[in-house]
Amino acid sequence: MSTLRFSGSRGIRARLGDSFRVALVGMVLGIPLIGITTTDAGGKLHLQTRWEALAVAVGIVFACRFLQTLVVDRFQLRKAGKAPSLPKLREPLTITKAVGWAALGIALVLPVVFSGNRYLVDIATTVMIYVMLGWGLNVVVGLAGLLDLGYVAFYAIGAYSYALLSIGFGLSFWACLPLAGLFAAIFGILLGYPTLRLRGDYLAIVTLGFGEIIRLVLLNWTDLTGGPNGISSIPRPTFFGLPFSKSGDATTFASFFGLEYSNDHRVIFLYYLIFALALLTNVLVLRLRRLPVGRAWEAMREDEIACKALGINVTNVKLSAFALGAMLGGFAGVFFSARQGFISPESFTFGESATVLAIVVLGGMGSQLGVVLAALVLVLLPELGRDFAEYRMLLFGAAMVLIMIWRPGGLMSVREPTLTLKEFLRKRKSSGGAASVARTSFVESGR
Numbered sequence: 001m002s003t004l005r006f007s008g009s010r011g012i013r014a015r016l017g018d019s020f021r022v023a024l025v026g027m028v029l030g031i032p033l034i035g036i037t038t039t040d041a042g043g044k045l046h047l048q049t050r051w052e053a054l055a056v057a058v059g060i061v062f063a064c065r066f067l068q069t070l071v072v073d074r075f076q077l078r079k080a081g082k083a084p085s086l087p088k089l090r091e092p093l094t095i096t097k098a099v100g101w102a103a104l105g106i107a108l109v110l111p112v113v114f115s116g117n118r119y120l121v122d123i124a125t126t127v128m129i130y131v132m133l134g135w136g137l138n139v140v141v142g143l144a145g146l147l148d149l150g151y152v153a154f155y156a157i158g159a160y161s162y163a164l165l166s167i168g169f170g171l172s173f174w175a176c177l178p179l180a181g182l183f184a185a186i187f188g189i190l191l192g193y194p195t196l197r198l199r200g201d202y203l204a205i206v207t208l209g210f211g212e213i214i215r216l217v218l219l220n221w222t223d224l225t226g227g228p229n230g231i232s233s234i235p236r237p238t239f240f241g242l243p244f245s246k247s248g249d250a251t252t253f254a255s256f257f258g259l260e261y262s263n264d265h266r267v268i269f270l271y272y273l274i275f276a277l278a279l280l281t282n283v284l285v286l287r288l289r290r291l292p293v294g295r296a297w298e299a300m301r302e303d304e305i306a307c308k309a310l311g312i313n314v315t316n317v318k319l320s321a322f323a324l325g326a327m328l329g330g331f332a333g334v335f336f337s338a339r340q341g342f343i344s345p346e347s348f349t350f351g352e353s354a355t356v357l358a359i360v361v362l363g364g365m366g367s368q369l370g371v372v373l374a375a376l377v378l379v380l381l382p383e384l385g386r387d388f389a390e391y392r393m394l395l396f397g398a399a400m401v402l403i404m405i406w407r408p409g410g411l412m413s414v415r416e417p418t419l420t421l422k423e424f425l426r427k428r429k430s431s432g433g434a435a436s437v438a439r440t441s442f443v444e445s446g447r
Helices: 008-035 051-080 090-113 118-143 152-169 173-195 200-220 253-257 263-290 292-302 304-309 314-340 350-363 368-406 421-431 434-446
Strands: 036-041 044-049
Touching (some): 090 118, 090 263, 090 368, 152 200, 152 314, 152 350, 173 314, 263 314, 292 314, 304 314, 350 368
Antiparallel strands (some): 036 044
């Protein structure tokens, strides 16, 4: 009868008490954010109080909490009176596919429709970078169930690998891309191997420490990485050898196609470049999910002990997840380095890892489309909040809390299963029995 705990007069008192406690917490948090501010008084900082604004904010928190408990409890009462039914997956999955194809079409034509709006194309490019990072971390966290708080380290390894290889050895973007991905995958294996026996919070702490170690190495190894000054004058990617520069002695993109030079050409090219890389990443991950190794990831996420009992080599499965996720993060780092033309350790702090992890969790663990939607939310919300100045991050945090209350399982908590019963029966019929299917799906994935 837990759903009836707020019924009657005692329910009102319970709601008021709960709302009062939440408002009290909001008041404590709001004192340094709203109640006290600093102003410039003749070159000196002067403290100014705004208790009226704080009182209004606390009242809003109290009212919102009271309404939330009222609506949630009534929804639970209504839900308790209905008979349980089996979940209907076909309709949500059909809608998911439609939304995915619509998002793909919008992303494809966006730089053409908004070719004169460089700011919008730059924001869309940033979203694509975080989408690619989210899909890479989704392999480790969403599919394999391994909590990684140091994912930004592989992002940094890819970025610095491209910068050093392109400047020191004169390698092009396309030559550095696989090399940087390989370096990041090697570091992923080096991180994964010592942590094979760790789970949960302990694994998170180790990966967090790994990310900080990489950042400190980049910060202090000044002879190689430039230290806090970073690396500048990083070569930009070209269109099959045609640079995006003004006409000179060499043939440029504009002169080759007979176009008037514009900086928008390079911006649109970079957008389509990260769009192609992200699309290839999506196809790769979706394909791997249907292979034995992908099914082994998801099985290990659900129950690692059961996987060992089935004969799956959990060591190889974990290392493959770490290596693939690190490689995709390295690819995103290469593009980031080539796009910015300058990198420093300040671009690869723990905040970046937290943002990418929030994208995976907010989008829905293991959901590819959910990562896209969450990346849009986490990148666009701070941009839309720039007009609110000091309240920008406060509104961003409130929006995050509301989204997780509304969708605790993520924006796309329902996702298409990797292996359906119809596909399983078809494979059983073609292969001659369930034993061979099980052997193909599980045992071979651990070899």
